[in-house]
Amino acid sequence: MERCIINLGDRSYPIYIGPGLLNQPELLQRHVKGKKVLVVTNTKVAPLYLDRTIAALKHGRFNVEVESVILPDGEKYKDLPTLTQVFDKAIQTHMDRRCTFVALGGGVIGDMCGYAAASYLRGVNFIQIPTTLMAQVDSSVGGKTGVNHPLGKNMIGAFYQPQCVLVDTDTLNTLPDRELASGVAEVIKYGLIRDAKFFEWQEKNLEALLARDPATLAYAVKRSCENKAEVVSLDEREGGVRATLNLGHTFGHAIEAGIGYGGWLHGEAVAAGTVMSADMSLRMGWIDETLFNRALELLKRANLPVSPPDSMNIQTFKSIMAVDKKVADGLLRLILLKGSLGNCVFTGEYDPKALDQTLSAFCKS
Amino acid sequence: MERCIINLGDRSYPIYIGPGLLNQPELLQRHVKGKKVLVVTNTKVAPLYLDRTIAALKHGRFNVEVESVILPDGEKYKDLPTLTQVFDKAIQTHMDRRCTFVALGGGVIGDMCGYAAASYLRGVNFIQIPTTLMAQVDSSVGGKTGVNHPLGKNMIGAFYQPQCVLVDTDTLNTLPDRELASGVAEVIKYGLIRDAKFFEWQEKNLEALLARDPATLAYAVKRSCENKAEVVSLDEREGGVRATLNLGHTFGHAIEAGIGYGGWLHGEAVAAGTVMSADMSLRMGWIDETLFNRALELLKRANLPVSPPDSMNIQTFKSIMAVDKKVADGLLRLILLKGSLGNCVFTGEYDPKALDQTLSAFCKS
Numbered sequence: 001m002e003r004c005i006i007n008l009g010d011r012s013y014p015i016y017i018g019p020g021l022l023n024q025p026e027l028l029q030r031h032v033k034g035k036k037v038l039v040v041t042n043t044k045v046a047p048l049y050l051d052r053t054i055a056a057l058k059h060g061r062f063n064v065e066v067e068s069v070i071l072p073d074g075e076k077y078k079d080l081p082t083l084t085q086v087f088d089k090a091i092q093t094h095m096d097r098r099c100t101f102v103a104l105g106g107g108v109i110g111d112m113c114g115y116a117a118a119s120y121l122r123g124v125n126f127i128q129i130p131t132t133l134m135a136q137v138d139s140s141v142g143g144k145t146g147v148n149h150p151l152g153k154n155m156i157g158a159f160y161q162p163q164c165v166l167v168d169t170d171t172l173n174t175l176p177d178r179e180l181a182s183g184v185a186e187v188i189k190y191g192l193i194r195d196a197k198f199f200e201w202q203e204k205n206l207e208a209l210l211a212r213d214p215a216t217l218a219y220a221v222k223r224s225c226e227n228k229a230e231v232v233s234l235d236e237r238e239g240g241v242r243a244t245l246n247l248g249h250t251f252g253h254a255i256e257a258g259i260g261y262g263g264w265l266h267g268e269a270v271a272a273g274t275v276m277s278a279d280m281s282l283r284m285g286w287i288d289e290t291l292f293n294r295a296l297e298l299l300k301r302a303n304l305p306v307s308p309p310d311s312m313n314i315q316t317f318k319s320i321m322a323v324d325k326k327v328a329d330g331l332l333r334l335i336l337l338k339g340s341l342g343n344c345v346f347t348g349e350y351d352p353k354a355l356d357q358t359l360s361a362f363c364k365s
Numbered sequence: 366m367e368r369c370i371i372n373l374g375d376r377s378y379p380i381y382i383g384p385g386l387l388n389q390p391e392l393l394q395r396h397v398k399g400k401k402v403l404v405v406t407n408t409k410v411a412p413l414y415l416d417r418t419i420a421a422l423k424h425g426r427f428n429v430e431v432e433s434v435i436l437p438d439g440e441k442y443k444d445l446p447t448l449t450q451v452f453d454k455a456i457q458t459h460m461d462r463r464c465t466f467v468a469l470g471g472g473v474i475g476d477m478c479g480y481a482a483a484s485y486l487r488g489v490n491f492i493q494i495p496t497t498l499m500a501q502v503d504s505s506v507g508g509k510t511g512v513n514h515p516l517g518k519n520m521i522g523a524f525y526q527p528q529c530v531l532v533d534t535d536t537l538n539t540l541p542d543r544e545l546a547s548g549v550a551e552v553i554k555y556g557l558i559r560d561a562k563f564f565e566w567q568e569k570n571l572e573a574l575l576a577r578d579p580a581t582l583a584y585a586v587k588r589s590c591e592n593k594a595e596v597v598s599l600d601e602r603e604g605g606v607r608a609t610l611n612l613g614h615t616f617g618h619a620i621e622a623g624i625g626y627g628g629w630l631h632g633e634a635v636a637a638g639t640v641m642s643a644d645m646s647l648r649m650g651w652i653d654e655t656l657f658n659r660a661l662e663l664l665k666r667a668n669l670p671v672s673p674p675d676s677m678n679i680q681t682f683k684s685i686m687a688v689d690k691k692v693a694d695g696l697l698r699l700i701l702l703k704g705s706l707g708n709c710v711f712t713g714e715y716d717p718k719a720l721d722q723t724l725s726a727f728c729k730s
Contacts, residue, residue, distance in 0.1 A: 034693075034694055035694050035695070036694075080445055084445060087514055087520065087521055091516045091520060091688050094688055094695075096690075096692045096693055096694065096695075097690060097691075098693050098694055115484075118523065119480075119484075119511075119521045119522060119523060120520065120521060122511060122519075122522045122523055122602075122690075123523070123602075145487075146484075146487060149452055149453075149456055151453075155456060155486060156452055156484045156485060157487045158487055158488070158523065159487050159488065322459060323459055325461075325462060325487075326462075327459070327461045327462075328399070328461055328463050329399055329400050329401075329461065329463055330400070
């Protein structure tokens with residue numbers, strides 16, 4: 001088992017990474033304080049892992065009461081009305097301030113369960129058990145929680161850290177190929193923004209990763225978590241460097257909201273958004289064509305889309321990006337690649353014409 | 366103008382108290398960082414103070430954009446669907462991370478606007494401008510924010526501190542008598558739980574307070590804020606002593622939820638709850654009859670109810686109190702008076718028979 005620590009003073013916590021961790025009850029139990037647990041999961045994950053999770057939580061602990069709430073699956077249910085189902089269940093089952101919420105699922109479940117935990121009784125403990133590659137390498141780590149608004153992604157939420165993240169890499173064995181590729185988009189992101197060696201490793205090992213070779217998967221998850229842990233420890237509330245984790249996300253979020261949540265997977269939208277960001281960087285001369293092509297090729301090899309869907313037009317991009325969380329005093333700030341592989345900037349000081357040219361190049365109207 | 370500081374390290378903030386403060390734009394403006402402000406208010410307060418608030422925010426600042434959202438008035442609208450109206454407006458008007466939300470109204474507006482500010486883009490600045498006595502002496506100070514759930518009061522929310530609280534005591538001139546009395550219930554609470562001298566002052570000055578004598582009102586607000594500031598600075602997240610501010614609130618919340626939010630004002634329910642808490646303390650021999658009678662008399666003189674409505678029965682009390690936020694591992698903890706005037710305890714170690722006897726004495730069935 002690998003262990004990685006998010007250093008945030010009295011809010012620090014471990015990420016446990018390895019195969020079969022759901023069969024090690026003591027890992028979870030050491031982070032459960034009270035006598036009541038609410039597992040939040042969805043219709044896809046519940047049949048696969050809910051029983052095992054409940055068994056791990058209750059193993060040898062006869063006075064711990066475990067309840068569960070099973071939400072509908074998919075990004076389109078990441079909203080306030082669905083969140084209310086978690087509150088309803090928590091109140092009906094008398095979850096108290098010492099209870100623990102457990103997120104069992106992908107990024108949507110983790111974000112919703114985390115925000116529910118942040119808000120229920122003004123804050124209760126929670127634990128992340130991510131079961132998708134996307135959640136394991138990115139969304140379960142770092143305390144960003146929330147739900148979507150019809151007009152913008154993750155517009156409502158909280159920074160709220162879990163007690164621990166438990167990554168059982170065996171859960172990836174049941175993940176559909178498309179979901180696996182979606183997670184790979186975030187793995188590639190770490191390489192592009194800050195870890196050239198990791199990117200080079202990916203160029204060598206992508207096929208083994210997609211074929212779910214256990215050691216390759218475990219390394220990709222661990223190295224991604226280490227990257228994320230470093231960034232989050234430096235800048236928990238995204239005052240600066242943390243924003244760089246959003247490479248491709250401004251374009252990507254616009255795609256997700258523009259075509260309707262759930263039309264594309266998050267990582268698919270991020271992949272197309274990453275190519276658009278790289279294209280803009282190239283137009284401004286901030287990166288060379290070789291780097292652009294390496295990014296493009298790796299995303300393609302991962303079977304990820306490298307341009308937005310035909311239904312996205314310039315106006316849709318612009319209107320949704322205008323409400324992006326990174327807008328400050330009317331100016332949209334973007335994460336753009338700059339310099340050699342592994343370097344990027346978070347800035348509002350870019351040539352707006354380059355943005356227009358990129359949008360024109362990737363949109364039919 | 367009086368000034369009182371909530372000491373919470375880098376989340377410290379001032380409370381400004383005095384007449385005519387809404388006419389001093391620099392007080393508000395020094396706490397507004399970005400160029401966009403969203404005033405959250407309701408249909409009762411907007412006609413009275415919205416224009417003046419907007420004028421104060423914009424005075425001499427031509428590049429500050431002020432938007433507003435006017436919610437329906439009353440505790441029954443303190444819910445997630447109504448909160449959504451704030452998010453809708455914020456997104457439609459492109460409020461960004463540097464924006465400031467301003468709560469202009471009573472406790473319901475302050476709690477909702479604060480929770481919206483805590484959640485919007487995972488947290489933006491906010492300012493409290495409380496316009497009711499209840500909000501000025503209690504709810505606007507200390508960072509408790511949230512909304513009700515049909516099954517329990519303030520079940521969903523956040524601890525989230527404002528940039529400042531601006532108390533213009535002139536706004537109390539337009540407050541209905543019943544609302545004024547509701548706030549007095551919390552003023553009396555401070556005397557009972559921790560400030561015997563303040564309680565004695567209230568016994569001498571209650572009629573002047575109810576007649577809205579400006580100096581008497583100003584002193585009551587200031588002394589209440591000082592008490593709350595001390596407690597909140599010691600225990601921001603209610604690990605211990607802060608819970609004592611909830612004297613009468615466990616019974617009171619049960620009344621509010623039991624008869625339907627908005628049936629009684631919050632302070633009315635708290636007043637009846639305070640008498641029930643004092644009754645229970647008396648039954649256990651924790652206080653003497655003289656103290657019980659002094660509390661009862663002062664609440665009566667304030668024209669506050671001193672027993673729950675006839676529709677509340679023992680079962681309703683019990684089932685709602687079972688989901689109170691102060692339940693821990695199945696045990697309901699209560700704030701009870703103990704000792705001489707100005708002393709109380711927050712405890713689960715009370716005689717459950719005394720609780721049953723109090724419920725029987727105050728309920729018809």
